[in-house]
Amino acid sequence: MSDALLQVKDLTVKFNTPHGKAAAINRLSFDVRKGEIVGIVGESGCGKSLTSRAIMGLLPPSVAEVSGSILFDGDDLLRKSDKEMRKIRGNEISMIFQEPMTSLNPVYTIGNQLMETILLHQGVSRKEARERAIDMLKLVHIPSPEKRMKQYPHELSGGMRQRVMIAIALSCNPKMLIADEPTTALDVTIQAEIIDLLLELKEKLSMSIIMISHDLGVIAETADRVVVMYAGQAVESTDIDSIFERPLHPYTQGLLKARPTLEEKKERLETIEGSVPNSHELPAGCKFHTRCPFGRPICAAREPGLLEVNGQGVKCWMHAKEWNDHDE
Amino acid sequence: MRRSLRTSATGTVGLVIVLAVLFCAITADWISPYDPLEQNIERKLQPPAWLKGGSWDHPLGTDQLGRDILSRIIHGSRVSMLISVAGTAVAIAVGVLLGSVSGYYGGKADAVIMRFVDVILSFPFILLAIFVVAVIGPGILNIILIAGFTSGVNMARIIRGEILGVKEMEYIEAIRSVGARDGTIILKHILPNIFNVLIVMATLEMAQLILVESSLSFLGLGVPAEVPTWGKMLSEFRTLILSDPWIAVFPGLAITLTVLGINLFGDWLRDYLDPKLNQTIK
Numbered sequence: 001m002s003d004a005l006l007q008v009k010d011l012t013v014k015f016n017t018p019h020g021k022a023a024a025i026n027r028l029s030f031d032v033r034k035g036e037i038v039g040i041v042g043e044s045g046c047g048k049s050l051t052s053r054a055i056m057g058l059l060p061p062s063v064a065e066v067s068g069s070i071l072f073d074g075d076d077l078l079r080k081s082d083k084e085m086r087k088i089r090g091n092e093i094s095m096i097f098q099e100p101m102t103s104l105n106p107v108y109t110i111g112n113q114l115m116e117t118i119l120l121h122q123g124v125s126r127k128e129a130r131e132r133a134i135d136m137l138k139l140v141h142i143p144s145p146e147k148r149m150k151q152y153p154h155e156l157s158g159g160m161r162q163r164v165m166i167a168i169a170l171s172c173n174p175k176m177l178i179a180d181e182p183t184t185a186l187d188v189t190i191q192a193e194i195i196d197l198l199l200e201l202k203e204k205l206s207m208s209i210i211m212i213s214h215d216l217g218v219i220a221e222t223a224d225r226v227v228v229m230y231a232g233q234a235v236e237s238t239d240i241d242s243i244f245e246r247p248l249h250p251y252t253q254g255l256l257k258a259r260p261t262l263e264e265k266k267e268r269l270e271t272i273e274g275s276v277p278n279s280h281e282l283p284a285g286c287k288f289h290t291r292c293p294f295g296r297p298i299c300a301a302r303e304p305g306l307l308e309v310n311g312q313g314v315k316c317w318m319h320a321k322e323w324n325d326h327d328e
Numbered sequence: 329m330r331r332s333l334r335t336s337a338t339g340t341v342g343l344v345i346v347l348a349v350l351f352c353a354i355t356a357d358w359i360s361p362y363d364p365l366e367q368n369i370e371r372k373l374q375p376p377a378w379l380k381g382g383s384w385d386h387p388l389g390t391d392q393l394g395r396d397i398l399s400r401i402i403h404g405s406r407v408s409m410l411i412s413v414a415g416t417a418v419a420i421a422v423g424v425l426l427g428s429v430s431g432y433y434g435g436k437a438d439a440v441i442m443r444f445v446d447v448i449l450s451f452p453f454i455l456l457a458i459f460v461v462a463v464i465g466p467g468i469l470n471i472i473l474i475a476g477f478t479s480g481v482n483m484a485r486i487i488r489g490e491i492l493g494v495k496e497m498e499y500i501e502a503i504r505s506v507g508a509r510d511g512t513i514i515l516k517h518i519l520p521n522i523f524n525v526l527i528v529m530a531t532l533e534m535a536q537l538i539l540v541e542s543s544l545s546f547l548g549l550g551v552p553a554e555v556p557t558w559g560k561m562l563s564e565f566r567t568l569i570l571s572d573p574w575i576a577v578f579p580g581l582a583i584t585l586t587v588l589g590i591n592l593f594g595d596w597l598r599d600y601l602d603p604k605l606n607q608t609i610k
Contacts, residue, residue, distance in 0.1 A: 056505055062435050090506030097505075102498040107520040116516075117506040168506065
C-alpha cells in the first residue's frame with residue numbers, strides 16, 4: 001500500500017466515564033489512497049464523527065485518550081505537536097461539517113472567513129487572499145461571488161452555506177477532505193447538488209475524501225470503498241460494489257435491508273433489533289452478537305478477528321473456519 | 329447597510345447625553361461660571377433661580393458653604409466619568425481575561441480561577457475596599473483599580489458561562505479545523521459573539537461605578553475631600569433634604585441622566601453591532 005495517503009492503524013479512543021475508561025473507538029484500522037473516496041457508515045454513536053475528530057487532532061487531550069497511529073503521508077499525526085497540527089489542519093487536511101447553518105461565525109462576512117483561512121496558511125497579501133477567496137466561491141459555483149463576499153452567513157441559504165464551507169475547506173488545496181455528514185442537514189435536491197460538487201472538486205483538485213454518513217445512498221453515489229463501523233470497530237471494509245452485492249457481515253446485511261428500495265414495496269422497513277450498546281457496557285466477544293440473528297455461542301465467547309474473504313475484510317465468525325467446528 | 333444612529337431616537341438621546349457629560353468633564357475649567365471651591369457664606373443655601381429667593385447668579389443655587397452648585401456639578405463630572413470609564417475598562421479587561429481562560433480551557437485552570445472568584449465574591453465589596461485603601465492609601469487610581477478589579481472578577485463568571493456556550497458552537501470547531509490558534513479563536517471568534525453581553529455589562533458597570541465612587545467618597549475612602557464629585561455632593565446634601573429638599577436633586581439628576589444616557593447608548597450599540605439586526609430588504 002505505497003499509494004496510501006492516510007493509514008489509520010489500531011486507532012483507539014478512550015474516554016473517562018464514571019464507569020471507568022470506555023473505548024468509544026476500538027482498534028480501528030483503514031486506509032485512504034490518493035484520489036480515493038472512502039465512505040464510513042454506521043449508526044449514530046458508532047464512532048464515525050469521533051474518528052474524524054481524532055484524525056484532525058481536535059479531541060481535547062484532557063478528556064480523550066487517543067492511541068494507535070494515524071499515518072498521513074508517512075508521518076504519524078498522533079505524534080505531532082499542537083503547532084505542527086495547526087499547520088496541517090486546513091492546509092493538508094480539511095473538514096466540512098454536518099450543520100452548515102451553524103458552521104459559519106455569524107459575526108463575520110463570508111469573505112472575511114474565507115480570507116482568514118487563506119491568510120493563515122498561504123502567507124499572501126490581503127489583496128491576493130481576496131482574489132483567491134473570490135476564485136474559491138466561483139469554484140463552488142456560487143453566483144455573483146463579489147457580492148457574496150460582503151454578506152453575512154444568515155443571509156445565505158443552507159445549501160449556499162455548505163458551499164461556502166466547502167470553499168473554506170478547500171481554499172488551501174488540501175490533500176484530504178473529511179466530510180462529516182455533509183448533506184445530512186440539507187434537503188434532498190440540495191444534497192444531490194452538494195454531492196455532485198464534491199465529486200467534481202475531487203477530480204479538479206485531485207484530493208482524497210473521507211465521506212462519513214449514515215446514509216448508504218450517499219455512500220453508494222460517492223465512495224470507492226466503504227468501512228462499516230459498529231460500536232467503535234470496523235466490522236466490514238470493502239469496495240463499493242461488493243458491499244451492495246455481497247455484504248458479508250450480518251450488521252451490513254441488516255443495514256442494507258433497513259433501507260427503502262424502489263423494487264420491492266414493503267409495508268414496513270426491516271429493522272435491526274435493539275440499539276448500539278453504550279461504550280462502557282460493551283458485550284464480551286463479538287460486539288454485535290447481542291443483536292445478531294445468526295449468533296452462536298462462539299460469538300459471545302471470543303471476539304472475531306478481521307478476516308479476509310475474497311478481498312473483503314470482515315469481522316465475523318460466520319466466515320471463519322471455526323464457525324462449523326462449533327456447530328451444535 | 330448598517331442601521332445608522334439617525335433611525336434610533338433613543339440611541340441619539342443616549343449619545344447626546346454621554347457626549348455632553350464628556351464635554352463638561354473635559355472643559356470644566358472654562359465652562360463653569362464659578363470656581364467650584366469658592367465659598368461665599370453670605371449666599372449659602374440659595375435655591376435655584378426659578379424658585380422663590382433664587383437668582384440667575386447661581387442658576388442651580390448654592391450649597392451650605394455658598395459654593396455654586398452648577399460649577400460643582402460640572403467639575404464633579406470629571407471624577408465620575410474618569411472612575412466609571414476607567415473602572416469599567418479595568419473590569420472588562422479582568423473579566424475577559426479570567427473568564428476566557430476559565431471558559432475556554434476548562435479543567436484545572438477553570439477550577440482555580442472560579443474558586444478565586446468565589447473567594448473575592450464572598451467578601452463584601454466595601455470591606456474589601458476599606459482593607460485595600462488602608463493598605464495602599466486612598467485616591468482615584470486606587471478606587472479605579474479596586475472597584476474595576478472586583479467587578480471584573482464578578483464579570484468573569486458571566487463571561488465564562490457565555491464562552492462555554494459559544495465554544496461548543498460548530499463554527500468554533502470549524503475554525504479550529506482550519507488550523508487557527510487558541511488566541512485567535514478566543515479574541516476573533518468567541519469574543520465578538522458575546523459582544524452584546526459585554527456591552528450590557530459595561531453599561532451597567534459604568535452606571536454602577538458612579539454609585540460606588542459616591543459610597544466610597546461618603547466613607548472618606550475615595551477622592552480627596554476638596555475634589556467635588558456627584559456622589560459626595562449627594563451624601564453631603566442628604567442631611568439637608570428636610571430643610572432644603574431641592575438641594576439633593578441636582579447631583580442625583582446628574583447621576584441619573586448620565587446612567588440613562590450610557591444605558592441608551594449601550595443599547596443602541598448592541599443592536600448596531602449585531603449583524604442579524606442589520607438586515608435590509610433589497
